Amino acid sequence: MNETLIDAIKSLQLRIDASKANLENDKKIQGFIELLMENPEAWAVLYNWKNHPKPLVIVEPGDFDFFKLKPDLLSVASASHYLRDYVYSFFEQYSEVTLDNEKIKRINDFIKQARAKNFLDSKNEFLLYCSQCRKVVLTNKLEEDDKCTCGMSYDFKFSLTSISPSISQEIISGHLLELYALRIARSIEDLKLIGMEIQGEEKVVYTSIQYSDIGVGDKSNGELDLLGVKNDTIAAFECKFNETTYSDIKDFLGIADNLYYRIREKKPNLKLIKIIISYDGSKLTPSNNFFVMSIKNLISINTAIKEIKTLIH
Numbered sequence: 001m002n003e004t005l006i007d008a009i010k011s012l013q014l015r016i017d018a019s020k021a022n023l024e025n026d027k028k029i030q031g032f033i034e035l036l037m038e039n040p041e042a043w044a045v046l047y048n049w050k051n052h053p054k055p056l057v058i059v060e061p062g063d064f065d066f067f068k069l070k071p072d073l074l075s076v077a078s079a080s081h082y083l084r085d086y087v088y089s090f091f092e093q094y095s096e097v098t099l100d101n102e103k104i105k106r107i108n109d110f111i112k113q114a115r116a117k118n119f120l121d122s123k124n125e126f127l128l129y130c131s132q133c134r135k136v137v138l139t140n141k142l143e144e145d146d147k148c149t150c151g152m153s154y155d156f157k158f159s160l161t162s163i164s165p166s167i168s169q170e171i172i173s174g175h176l177l178e179l180y181a182l183r184i185a186r187s188i189e190d191l192k193l194i195g196m197e198i199q200g201e202e203k204v205v206y207t208s209i210q211y212s213d214i215g216v217g218d219k220s221n222g223e224l225d226l227l228g229v230k231n232d233t234i235a236a237f238e239c240k241f242n243e244t245t246y247s248d249i250k251d252f253l254g255i256a257d258n259l260y261y262r263i264r265e266k267k268p269n270l271k272l273i274k275i276i277i278s279y280d281g282s283k284l285t286p287s288n289n290f291f292v293m294s295i296k297n298l299i300s301i302n303t304a305i306k307e308i309k310t311l312i313h
Ligand SMILES: [Zn+2]
Pocket: 130, 131, 132, 133, 134, 135, 148, 149, 150, 151, 152
């Protein structure tokens, strides 16, 4: 490993964001990231939740036809304002997922798993639906063998969950995506990630580290979401949990360049790769200056690892 390069970068480290540092090592958040690694499609629902923070709805059994359920439920729920709200939440949570029933079923399963692992808290509020008599019933008590008045078992049960506070905070701040990028970067062979030790604790933090004298505009310091080194190459990562535009990444590009020029004084063969991990980077014009990965359309985490691996050689 290129120790002199790593030392040169470390000599510019200034501080870490203490609140983010604690969350980086939080067991619950780590577990949630783990589950998201297996189900990257669920980012679409988290993104939608960020803009419309309502309870997440789970439907059981998990084999359903979303596009048939939608008109059916909307027509029976119109009678009550509350019912309508409940049903709308269910449909709205998938508004980032277009016309793909299988994908919606997989995400429904993700939400169910997240509840089973206590990343989501259950709410005692259930909606039961009988397709025979096209009836919905709201209840806060479930019986072992709930039956509709027509004598049939209900076809579908809907339940509400809320995202636990520490995880919601991470979604809103966008830090969850940084931790996700950290997990991806960790899976890239020979990429040495550059962390910073928390003073007085034996913990190392890798995300949102401030570096001195590489700032842009009137700022002297600059923050980088994630940094790694492979041979003579620095890989700088910027994570944006939004529909990213050029103005969102302008500062990052300047900060990464400034870091590069500072270090190149000591390492003439130095190379720099700038990687943007965005929820939706489709608004960014392709450029030779940086690489963009959108997680909105990410199907498998291995694809992401492979793509970034080929960039850093
Ligand atoms: Zn019935």
